[in-house]
Amino acid sequence: MMQKWLVTVLAGAAAWIGAAGAQDYPTRPIRAVVPYAAGGLPDTMTRIVAQRLIEILGQQLVVDNRAGAGGIAGCELVATATPDGYTLLIADVAQTAINLALYAKLPYDTLRDFAPVSLMGTSGQFLVAHATVPANTLPELIALARAKPGQLSYGSGGIGSVHHLSMEALKTPLKLDIVHVPYKGTGQAVPALIGGEVSLLFSALPSIAPHIKAGRLKLLAVNTIKRNAQAPDVPTIAEVTGIKDFDYPPAIGVLAPAKTPKAVIDRLAAAIAKAVQHPDTVSRYTTLGIDPVGNTPEQYTAQTRIDIAKYAKAVKAAGVKVD
Numbered sequence: 001m002m003q004k005w006l007v008t009v010l011a012g013a014a015a016w017i018g019a020a021g022a023q024d025y026p027t028r029p030i031r032a033v034v035p036y037a038a039g040g041l042p043d044t045m046t047r048i049v050a051q052r053l054i055e056i057l058g059q060q061l062v063v064d065n066r067a068g069a070g071g072i073a074g075c076e077l078v079a080t081a082t083p084d085g086y087t088l089l090i091a092d093v094a095q096t097a098i099n100l101a102l103y104a105k106l107p108y109d110t111l112r113d114f115a116p117v118s119l120m121g122t123s124g125q126f127l128v129a130h131a132t133v134p135a136n137t138l139p140e141l142i143a144l145a146r147a148k149p150g151q152l153s154y155g156s157g158g159i160g161s162v163h164h165l166s167m168e169a170l171k172t173p174l175k176l177d178i179v180h181v182p183y184k185g186t187g188q189a190v191p192a193l194i195g196g197e198v199s200l201l202f203s204a205l206p207s208i209a210p211h212i213k214a215g216r217l218k219l220l221a222v223n224t225i226k227r228n229a230q231a232p233d234v235p236t237i238a239e240v241t242g243i244k245d246f247d248y249p250p251a252i253g254v255l256a257p258a259k260t261p262k263a264v265i266d267r268l269a270a271a272i273a274k275a276v277q278h279p280d281t282v283s284r285y286t287t288l289g290i291d292p293v294g295n296t297p298e299q300y301t302a303q304t305r306i307d308i309a310k311y312a313k314a315v316k317a318a319g320v321k322v323d
Helices: 002-024 041-057 069-079 093-102 138-147 162-174 186-194 205-213 237-241 262-276 279-287 297-318
Strands: 030-034 061-065 087-091 114-123 126-130 153-156 179-182 200-203 217-222 251-257 290-292
Touching: 030 041, 030 069, 041 061, 041 087, 041 114, 041 251, 041 262, 041 279, 069 087, 069 093, 069 251, 087 093, 087 114, 093 162, 093 251, 093 297, 114 262, 114 297, 126 138, 126 162, 126 186, 126 205, 138 217, 138 237, 153 162, 153 186, 162 179, 162 200, 162 237, 162 297, 186 200, 186 205, 200 205, 205 217, 217 237, 251 262, 251 297, 262 279, 262 297, 279 290
Parallel strands: 030 061, 030 087, 153 179, 153 200
Antiparallel strands: 087 251, 114 251, 114 290, 126 200, 126 217
């Protein structure tokens, strides 16, 4: 009985200390680790939100780009950091869900080693075709692929990327034979599509918008549940094909090391939600084709569990694995 009483008292004291510390949090700059090079979507989204977070929290937010190994290096850095709210991870579904299914061994587990804070936003990926492809709609593309199996190709940002898995999730139920050509990031894949090296690609709108306008590329569909506000005439894959719950957008959020005090997590989540929902952030995100979110830790955790299950299924369907 005495031992159980002591454990209860210590747990209560720890919770009180954490809550008390959170009242003053933050008292120094916060480091946001982005597991990608500068200029990518997670980096851009973070730098936009950082401007508002500095005003809300009264401390600097220092963006630390740690690219490499599919984001694994950056994830490991944050997973082993002191859980005090001063080292955060800016992750997309590659780090939170896809890598768990793709790699045989990882130095981290999303739900064990991290505390989800808030989802900043999602960005729909558009299925786009080279101008020479004789299909102007998704139904026409499906008919073309069935008529000419193995003759169409699609590029991606790499094996296991959202672009790769989105196409595999489209191909598998429709039994389409379209050849995958992986590149080292969308920085290579988009020029390859423009140059005609591949026929198709899933891409964020800002990367392809000028080429759509110039007539070099054409939009066929978007890989989200809802149509994109920047291209409302472009249908979703689900509404065209009937594939239920077809939703594979990059989802970028903020995570802290596991065991970070809940009071600190809640303070961060509230600040991030306020920053993301600021009119200036919404305007800049929307221009980039990003749907701002800013949800609670509980909501982000629930979404992460859904993503882990969804992408495990997608990786299995694609038949890919990385040692």
